[in-house]
Amino acid sequence: MNTTKEKTLEQVTEEFIHDFFARSKNPEKQDVIADANSSHLKHLKEVGIPEKGRLPEEVVTEMTEQVYAYGYRSEHPRFLGFVPSTASKLSWLGDIMTSAFNRHAGSMANFPAGCTIENELLAWLCQKAGFSSQAGGLFVSGGSMANLTALTIARDKILGENRWHLGTAYVSEQTHSSVAKGLHIIGIPDSHIRKIAVDEEFRMDVRHLEQAIQKDLENGLLPFAVIASAGTTNTGSVDPFVEISAICKKHHIWMHVDGAFGASVLLCRQYRHLLKGIELADSLSWDAHKWLFQTYGCGMVLVNDKSNMVKTFHSHPEYLKDLDTEEEYLNPWNLGVELTRPARGLKLWLTLQVMGSSAVSDAIAHGFHLAECAQQELVKNRDVEIVSPARLATLNFRYAPAGLTEKQKDELNLRISREIIASGFAGIFTTELNGKKVLRICAIHPDTTQADIRQIVRRLNDYYYEQRSKIQPSAMDQFAS
Ligand SMILES: Cc1ncc(COP(=O)(O)O)c(C=O)c1O
Structure with missing residues (x-):
């Protein structure tokens, strides 16, 4: 005989909130991306809508582990791509209240x-x-x-x-x-x-x-x-x-x-x-x-x-x-x-x-300082070209060693971006400025630290040297030098 008692919706909700807070502790220890492969997506497509309803705890667990767990974690402190999410837990609570009362x-x-x-x-x-x-x-x-x-x-x-x-x-x-x-x-x-x-x-x-x-x-x-x-x-x-x-x-x-x-x-x-x-x-x-x-x-x-x-x-x-x-x-x-x-x-x-306008002001200023820190770290590498300096927490740069064609530099920077994303350590993506592919940092997350930024730059430099050695200098430029 099955003696396990069905959980009430209230219990399932409380457990979800508890689990959510536990999961979001130490985000810096998680990867910035959890890729959903095609077989996983195929599996999701096959779930369908059941004729007979399922237990809420089963569905909530399934959604947490198989749906929400995947994708770019744009709220991760080392996700510096596009415009990252800076969502605070306060906003999360406010969102829950708005949905709960549903006015x-x-x-x-x-x-x-x-x-x-x-x-x-x-x-x-x-x-x-x-x-x-x-x-x-x-x-x-x-x-x-x-x-x-x-x-x-x-x-x-x-x-x-x-x-x-x-x-x-x-x-x-x-x-x-x-x-x-x-x-x-x-x-x-x-x-x-x-x-x-x-x-x-x-x-x-x-x-x-x-x-x-x-x-x-x-x-x-x-x-x-x-x-x-x-x-x-x-x-x-x-x-x-x-x-x-x-x-x-x-x-x-x-x-x-x-x-x-x-x-x-x-x-x-x-x-x-x-x-x-x-x-x-x-x-x-x-x-x-x-x-x-x-x-x-x-x-x-x-x-x-x-x-x-x-x-x-x-x-x-x-x-x-x-x-x-x-x-x-x-x-x-x-x-x-x-x-x-x-x-x-x-x-x-x-x-x-809850925050007060003074803490909000400081949290926004933090983003400016992070981007300035990134710029200072990057220019220590002489092959880095700052294409657009730190401005409103945003910075564009590229690795541009002598001896490569513009096309090869584009390829190099794209590869560096792909490598660091694939590593799960940081989200740094490319954009294009003045016809060049560049790496871009948007550093607005209040929990990102200057230590994070220094580590990211160190890793970017590592990927740069690794990828640089795989791209042959163009014959023309070799001749020129
Ligand atoms: C300058 C600017 N305007 C508009 C948008 C669009 O905003 P939303 O994605 O909230 O619709 C963005 C999004 O990144 C943006 O950066």
């Missing part, structure tokens, strides 16, 4: 206290950005949705419905791809998006911007939005906001700043001056799931005059009339795309309440 946070009537906190938090963030007292915003799923939301508002404000087809928008060569995607969704074709050249610091070149706008005006087109960046994904560069704003004002163009990555620097006492002029923007995207320690699904769009959000997004269908309010801008569903939405901002509120 519909689309309107004040549904969830007055939650919407009030989100609105207050957004007002505080607007104030940090230096926006006007008319400013407001919305918590959205991330930077892509924030950019889409802001650009939709810009289109409506500047173009008006019957002139959409004439609208042109201006990005730089370093602007994130989600901006072009957003423009495409709102009806601006690729042929109306101008990619403005960048200067040697990867910032939008304002002379080229002015020229491009003039040319479009002469051709009867309607420049409606310039998208500047506060921290480009590749290099952490910050566009010249003051100059861009002057051009926008002159031509009556909406200035949007994509600060999905870098806007968090506004909360860092030591470095917030780097974003000078951001207050001149009409709108700002800002991801809390990047450099503000949140689990995924937490971004913000802030607009300097919130009445513009309402004009684009408000709607009053008959089935929601009971929940209408005089002050339309208080209802999140009047400010963006979503109707039903979780109160995404509450986990950020919880995090900020």
